[in-house]
Amino acid sequence: MDEDRLIKSANYVRTELPVRIAHRLRDMQKLPFIVVTQEEVAKVYELYWTAFEKFRQFPPINTLEDNTAFCRFLSNILHEHSTVIPILSLGLSLASPHLSPDDLDSFMRRMLVSRISRRVLAEHHIALSEIHSGKKAPASQGDPHVGIIFTGLNIKRCIDKCGGLLRERGNGWPEIVVDGHLKTNFAYIKEHLEYTIFELLKNAMWATVSQHRGASTLPPIRATIVAGTNDVGIRISDQGGGLSNTLVKTPSDLFSFSHVRNAARLQNSRIGALRTVSSSPHGMRATVDEQVARWQQNLASGGVHDTELNAEMEAEVTPHPRIGIGLPMSNIFATYFGGSLELVSLDGWGTDVYLRLPKLGTNLEGIEV
Numbered sequence: 001m002d003e004d005r006l007i008k009s010a011n012y013v014r015t016e017l018p019v020r021i022a023h024r025l026r027d028m029q030k031l032p033f034i035v036v037t038q039e040e041v042a043k044v045y046e047l048y049w050t051a052f053e054k055f056r057q058f059p060p061i062n063t064l065e066d067n068t069a070f071c072r073f074l075s076n077i078l079h080e081h082s083t084v085i086p087i088l089s090l091g092l093s094l095a096s097p098h099l100s101p102d103d104l105d106s107f108m109r110r111m112l113v114s115r116i117s118r119r120v121l122a123e124h125h126i127a128l129s130e131i132h133s134g135k136k137a138p139a140s141q142g143d144p145h146v147g148i149i150f151t152g153l154n155i156k157r158c159i160d161k162c163g164g165l166l167r168e169r170g171n172g173w174p175e176i177v178v179d180g181h182l183k184t185n186f187a188y189i190k191e192h193l194e195y196t197i198f199e200l201l202k203n204a205m206w207a208t209v210s211q212h213r214g215a216s217t218l219p220p221i222r223a224t225i226v227a228g229t230n231d232v233g234i235r236i237s238d239q240g241g242g243l244s245n246t247l248v249k250t251p252s253d254l255f256s257f258s259h260v261r262n263a264a265r266l267q268n269s270r271i272g273a274l275r276t277v278s279s280s281p282h283g284m285r286a287t288v289d290e291q292v293a294r295w296q297q298n299l300a301s302g303g304v305h306d307t308e309l310n311a312e313m314e315a316e317v318t319p320h321p322r323i324g325i326g327l328p329m330s331n332i333f334a335t336y337f338g339g340s341l342e343l344v345s346l347d348g349w350g351t352d353v354y355l356r357l358p359k360l361g362t363n364l365e366g367i368e369v
Contacts, residue, residue: 001132003064010061010070013125017118018055021048024114027107034098040091040278044084051077064133071129074122082283084115089325090274092257093265101258108257112332120189124148145190149360152185153193155232159223162198165292166205174208174218174238176201180225186232187360191287192333196341198288199326200236200353207240207351231339234355242347251343251351255331264324273323286329 028036028045035041054077061067092099092108099107124147130136131147144152156178163176204221212218219239226233243251246263253261264270277284284290334341339357346352 001128003132006064006067006129006132007061009125009128010067013074013121014055014058014061014070016121018052020114020118021052021055024048024111025052027110031107032098035092035095038091038095040087041095044088044091047081047084051081067129068133071126074126078119078122081115082285083278083280085112085284085286085325085329086274086278086323087283088112089257089323090271090278093259093271093274096257096259096265099258101256101260104258105256105261108328109332112329113336116192116332116336120148143190148189148191149187150190151187153188153190155184155186155193155225155234156182158190158194158197159201159225159234162194162201162288163221165198165288166201169295172209172218173205175220176223177220178223178225181227182225184225184227184232186227186357188337188357189360192336193357194288195286196330196333196355197234197236198291199330200355202326204236204238204240204351204353208238211239211241211350231356231358234357236353236355237350239350242349243343243345243351244347251345254327254343255341257328262324270324277323284325286325286333 025045025048028041028048031041036045054073058070058073059066061070088108088111092104096104127136127147143150143154159176159178167173167176201221201223208218208221222235222237224235224237226235243254248254248262248264256262257265259265282290282294331341334355334357337358337360339355341356342354344352344354
């Protein structure tokens with residue numbers, strides 16, 4: 001990375017992001033009038049319109065000083081849009097009766113995949129700029145990476161990290177056994193992989209503890225890593241009783257934002273939790289660091305101790321209890337570069353989750369610009 005490449009990167013991001021935002025504005029304009037005027041959907045529309053206007057008026061970047069100003073601008077936009085996920089989820093949950101399941105899920109997928117793509121472009125450019133200016137350590141001083149893409153991401157280390165963070169929350173969580181191709185490294189976006197593994201392990205732990213409440217020992221959760229030529233696979237198996245649920249017909253319905261496929265979308269507790277999260281200025285960026293920081297903040301401010309949450313099993317090991325975002329976001333992260341996420345339930349026994357991710361460089365983004 002040199003000055004010329006950095007300035008070219010800045011101008012690409014400056015011209016590409018408003019194009020992607022404009023297409024999502026057009027998507028919202030095509031929604032039924034009763035949906036697009038729904039309070040939360042209207043808030044997201046206004047956020048997108050404002051961002052589009054700001055990008056449209058931002059002048060070309062010609063110098064490193066211009067790029068520094070542009071990075072500040074990008075950071076501010078990212079912060080302003082941190083509430084989009086919970087607000088949009090709340091709005092579409094309330095508007096679910098006015099859209100068919102296929103239309104609603106297709107719309108939400110386009111919105112969230114496009115959001116990920118824009119954040120990837122913005123955060124990658126900011127990371128490249130910080131490395132070039134010396135604000136961030138170069139790859140030679142840590143895990144090998146280019147911007148936010150880690151070229152030698154170790155899957156076992158990610159599983160160990162996520163499992164360790166969850167088990168630190170209190171005593172009594174099941175052990176995680178990792179087997180398979182333990183030395184597997186591949187190129188991927190670290191935040192995407194960690195968030196997906198974190199959510200899958202969190203659900204497996206919660207199900208296991210709930211299924212074996214009162215038992216002296218808990219069956220372990222097993223994570224198996226398989227390295228292929230063009231992709232990698234991770235299977236997470238638990239003995240948490242499976243996914244039998246009167247609110248969903250098939251496990252894949254847990255990825256849906258429609259109340260027809262997932263009746264829990266309109267539960268008062270879930271709507272209330274979404275309102276709480278969407279009203280917070282911190283919003284939700286869908287990262288592991290975000291969740292851990294809030295746990296620590298809760299303890300530092302004298303909030304409910306983890307052992308109490310553990311006993312009541314009400315927090316679902318998450319700072320966003322029961323808002324139903326984790327699995328849909330994990331599915332979108334997994335499929336963003338052409339991977340897949342599949343849930344297989346053995347009701348009465350447990351669940352196997354199969355995560356397949358391509359090695360970067362073999363697939364393009366799965367976005368509709």
